[in-house]
Amino acid sequence: MYSENSRESILDAAEELYYAKGYAAVGMDELRAAAGVSLKRVYALFPSKNDIIKAVLGRKHDEWESMLTSAVAAAGDDSRARLLAVYDFLQVWFGADDFRGCAFINAFGELGGTIPEVAQIVREHKASFQEYMSRLVADTGASEVLAAQLSILAEGAQSTAAISGDPQVAVQARGAAEVLIGAAVASA
Template sequence: MDTRTAIVEAADRLFYERGIQQVSMDELRESAGVSLKRLYADFPGKDAIVLAVLEHRHAMWVSGLDRVAAPLASPRDKLLAVFDFLAEWFVTDDFRGCAFINAFGELGGSSPEVAAAARAHKESFQIYVDDLVEKAGATPALARQLVLLAEGAQTTSAIVADPTAARHARDAAEVLISAAIGAPA
């Protein structure tokens, strides 16, 4: 593993577990197993590391969605797979909610770059769902509703430590999809 990857993975783990502001650069350096000089050679400051972690998290999100949706044929099934992906994620030992929401909450007011990264990630997810809803033959309003269900499930599950939020959101999504495009054949 290269040094940059080691730093990003260590930062991801520490930031996600404890929060960005609670992790010092020295703790990050130690966890990544690099010198402070090397850390700053790869990243000029903490915001740069946060942005790299968010890029890493975005790639994990896209990969996870692709993994659950790729084997499915219909747009309807792919839409519901979003909630299956959430259900898998919510039961992991280290689930702490959406890293983008967490980062935005901590730094969005003071770091325009972090706020922009969070917005770009959320917009990317909306576009993904928009595309599936269009392929399913439903109106764009359904995509907005499904994204709100997914976002709400992430937040609820993180705050109340209840992974069943994904199942409840999936059940609601099935009702919305059936109302928009009819029951499955």
């Protein structure tokens, strides 16, 4: 039990610190202090900083999928509403006080070129989102091309909102998604 509590404390602290400051900027001493555990305990649970980063990204992936699928499910059975719920979800996320962009895009930008495992985790996360969008698009009867377009739109909105600090980017992306969905469904 103590081991699991320590592990969660370390991951909670790492997630918060990495998201706020960046992965490279956070040292093990700062992480240890924020988690309230000894450095020896940190290394007993995570032999390297890369192991902590990979675990944090794994948790972020699960959190993202859970929140996104809940938001989409709340939109009901209408296939168009379910697709647009993705952008409504983004608007809420972009408006959060601690929004600093996509943790995966941030990790890739900072570490993807030097830590192949991080690059792979990010690619898998983004592929998972693309597959999810493909399933949502299939429910509309539209072409698979729409899934790629809507995914790119969502990814671009994440980057733009992080840089601009404007949650309204999601509203603009939703408007563009409506146009794309309407055109794709009409031609299906």
